[in-house]
Amino acid sequence: MKKRPFGLVAIVVYKSFTALLLMVTAIALLLALKNYQFLKEFSDNYVLEGKAIIIDLLLDKFVNLNPKTLAFSGFAAAIYAIVTAIEAIGLWYEQRWAHILVLCLVGISIPLEIYEIIQGISLIKLSIFLVNVAVFLYLLINFPKHQTRS
Template sequence: MRRNSTNNKRPPGLIAIIIYKAFVALLLGITSVILLLALKNYDNLIDFSESYVLEGKLAIIEWVLEKIINAKRQTLQLSGIAAGIYAVVTAIEAVGLWYQKTWAKLLVLGLVGISIPPEIFELIKGTTILKLVVFIVNVAVFWYLLRHFIKDGKK
């Protein structure tokens, strides 16, 4: 028997959220690997940062190296592990949303909902374009999923 294709069609808003979650999972995974590699090669990074190779290079590279070198090893380790765990959770969210699972919508609603108050606090402390964009995207994701979750529950 053939399935009705309209029941399995994903709304464009949901696809956008899935792409966003997959992208965030990828970025978090890369961040986790970089932090853990930085921890493993901490002494080499210090030597590299003091070498002449960086003179006149991109300021962002110097800034990143300075942040890593000035961080405690324990902070690098904890940050790398936390980013890795969050990458896995975010990837699970994306897969669950792709298959339109109720638990995935609830998970995303919960995690995004928890993040909104701290994001407001961060915006009050100091607004940057990145903070503002992340806040707007998270509010949009929360609103969209909440609206569709309530609508699906009424069926």
């Protein structure tokens, strides 16, 4: 079995984790759409002391969205999860197209992340930005050379 560079393995793990989180988000959004009325009733009837406020705040984020927004967000998250999983698989097999795809998608996101940080810095925003810059630079520096077949 071929030994892969640590940086590449780290990126594949990061991309796989991101794809998993996106898929969980997509499923949650689509279930929220399916159970829209149930979530509203659950939110209204949840009465455990100390927890009701937290549950209400979390569910209000979903319940206050209209069903079209939930559907669009759910499908968008699912598509992005699939693309991210494809990136991870392509990188694992050290495919040139995967390097290009990740470089393009991460490169496009960096200016948006800078804008988000300017709007209001947070540890999460800064962490994601730094990880994406590191991924971009690693893949740029270690871009696979064109191989000719013999």
